[in-house]
Amino acid sequence: MxxxxxxxxxxxxxxxxxxxxxxxxxxxxxxxxxxxxxxxxxxxxxxxxxxxxxxxxxxxxxxxGAPQSYWDSITGWLARRHNWNVKREEITYIPGVVKGIALAINFFTQRGDKVVIQPPVYHPFRMVTEGNGRVAVNNPLIFDGNNYRMDLEGLERIFRDEHPKMMILCNPHNPVGIQWSVEVLQEVARLAKKYGVTVVSDEIH
Ligand SMILES: Cc1ncc(COP(=O)(O)O)c(C=O)c1O
CATH class of the missing domain: 3.90.1150.10 (Aspartate Aminotransferase, domain 1)
Structure with a gap:
């Protein structure tokens, strides 16, 4: 074994x-x-x-406390694996991913603001959004009978017409297990920049 x-x-x-x-x-x-x-x-x-x-x-x-080796292990892994040079002061400690999403919602949005989620998705995304007085807007994944894909046209429609402040991305997506392609992520980034939407990316998996 x-x-x-x-x-x-x-x-x-x-x-x-x-x-x-x-x-x-x-x-x-x-x-x-x-x-x-x-x-x-x-x-x-x-x-x-x-x-x-x-x-x-x-x-x-x-x-x-978190020793220097804790931060070095994270920045070192991001540099080795992803060629991404992140500075110590750009990262922080959170006591759990869902707590981190809640903190981001509270920091970047106001009560009543809209937050886009893409069901079927890990159900706490809706719970932390609504539990913090924000409005969850669904951009459901599209199921073609075999696979799921992201509805990028639907996403742009929501960004343009409903003016959400935030989108919670799940990558890989729980459930359905899709790791979003570079092309899909680049399109999400392009739309988010165009319409001023903050993207919180949950990459726990
Ligand atoms: C997408 C996703 N985010 C977050 C979590 C849980 O994160 P935490 O326990 O650190 O809040 C899970 C657990 O299943 C998950 O699937």
Whole structure:
């Protein structure tokens, strides 16, 4: 099996895993498969376990800051993988991606502003938009019977006629699993620039 064993079944019951231990709370029964949550059942990389174990062995768990190596690992990865030179001061820490989207909504838009989402899409995009008093405008993906694609004409129509302040892009798109092509992304960027729309790109996957 090489370095990792993706065939090993790991029982997560009793570990506090929402996927198996919260079924009763969410669905009123616990004989279900947790297919609704994007949560893998593979063991984490040994390097990550080792680093966490090292930290846990230190007996004082006070407030932690992000060391320089934390920022270097992010800017270094972006430079090596994407030839993208990002400065330390251009990035910040957020306690979760959905929280980050909510912060961006609050910073870049006002109550009542429109925010474009492209359903079917990860449902918290709508929840954080509406939960913060903004209006979600749908630009649904187009299904041709086989594949989904982005409705770029629909996007331009909404940008032009409804004057949204923001668009939440999901790339790769959850669900449907599309990694948007360079051409599609360039068109989104062109339209966003033309109509003054801020694009928040969720690239967690
Ligand atoms: C597209 C997308 N964004 C964000 C998240 C969750 O991010 P976080 O738990 O960091 O808020 C998920 C989890 O499934 C997701 O699919």
């Amino acid at each position: 090489g370095k990792y064993n993706f065939d090993q079944l790991i029982d997560r019951h009793g570990s506090g895993a929402m996927k198996v231990d919260s079924l009763n709370e969410f669905f009123g029964r616990d004989d279900l498969l947790g297919l609704w949550i994007a949560d893998m059942d593979f063991a984490v990389s040994p390097r990550i376990r080792e680093a966490l174990s090292r930290r846990i062995e230190h007996p004082v768990y006070g407030y932690a």
